[in-house]
Amino acid sequence: MTPTEADAYSTSAAAYVHVPFCSSVCPYCDFAVVAGRDDLVDRYIDAVCTEIMTSESWRPLEAIYFGGGTPSHIDPLLLGGVLDALSLKHGISADAEVSLEANPEDFDATRATALRSLGFNRVSFGAQSFDAGVLVALGRRHQAGQIESSVRAARDAGFENVSLDLIYGTPGETTNSWSDTLSRAIDLDPDHISCYALTVEPGTPLGRAVRDGAEAPDPDIQADRYENADKVLNAAGHTRYEVSNWSRPEHECRYNLNVWAQGQYEAYGNGSHGYRDGVRFRNIRRVDAYVRAVESGKTQRSGNDVIESWDAEIDRLFVGLRRVVGVAPGPGVTAFLTSDSGRRLLDAGVVNMVGGRLTINRPLLTDEVHRCVIDLEAPECTPTQIQ
Secondary structure: OOHHHHHHHHHOEEEEEEEOEEOOOOOOOOOOOEEOOHHHHHHHHHHHHHHHHOOOOOOOEEEEEEEEOOHHHOOHHHHHHHHHHHHHHOOEEEEEEEEEEEOHHHOOHHHHHHHHHHOOOEEEEEEEOOOHHHHHHOOOOOOHHHHHHHHHHHHHHOOOEEEEEEEEOOOOOOHHHHHHHHHHHHHOOOOEEEEEEOOOOOOOHHHHHHHOOOOOOOHHHHHHHHHHHHHHHHHOOOEEEEOOEEEOOOOOOHHHHHHHOOOEEEEEOOOOEEEEOOEEEEEOOOHHHHHHHHHOOOOOEEEEEEOOHHHHHHHHHHHHOOEOOOEOOOHHHHHHHHOHHHHHHHHOOOEEEEOOEEEEOOHHHHHHHHHHHHOOOOOOOOHHHHO
16 A cells, blocks of 8 residues: 555545454453443444434544454344434435444344345454463453354355454464464455454553463564564555554555544444544543433533644554554654654654655554654644644
């Protein structure tokens, strides 16, 4: 993907729909999810559709992403009802990417066929690992064989874009088991692969266990796993286009490309975050409180932040630098290159200037670059000069 193609997503229209329901909550999960609350599913979907229909009309959506939680956990017809609401309110482009996250144990031929007939054309499976011991450690309910059968079901149903999510660096994972996971993932011939380091979040069961003395992920081992993944996936024809994402040509996730290009996107459901007309907004996190707010006609929003002037420029660098193509010149890039931290990172080869664009040359140090970006001071010029 060229820089021009990547930057073009800044003008695209997208939407995120949050589906919080799961069969069980994984010990590392810090998302706005619930388990054992299927009694709330119908009311929740009604609330999401109400939120959509009472939102401001926009233009046809080019990318829609159903995340969670586990969207594949609930009746496909309910998800189709949400798509109908989005189509009625905003319109959906004929060639739109319509994605959903799925767990292998929830996805069979019947469900795959139903989802494809409703308009979904991209599915992202939470595979995480092909190692049985690692899957148990991560609290996952599926087995490796179910990953393979779910991918087959998706292909047989006509899904043209299949993605696998993998997690590396779980305590107990070995170099051989991670290599085997990568190999078995590639053998399934996916179009897109995401690889994430296991992260210990405070307040999660994993976070509490580590606090009480359980083994934590080793960052050096995780760095080795990441570099191994990059080498193996590149050799298999998957090009890295963002810190944690690889794909075949023209199979990058369009919804994510929109977000990283500072594009605008609507967001619906509890705990969801959106960005429209220079305002980042977020919804109520607790699912029951979200449903009550919508049902009673009150706002489902829990807050918003106006992103303008220098804040917008910092935002552009923060999200754009996740991409391999980096960011185009601007006041923020100039401020970065003239700051002490920026010059240090440039001299160390962590960042680079390629074709006039600021890029990250060592993706494992993206967080350090982001810290430098956040600390940048605005140049002495007017807001209109910055924009």
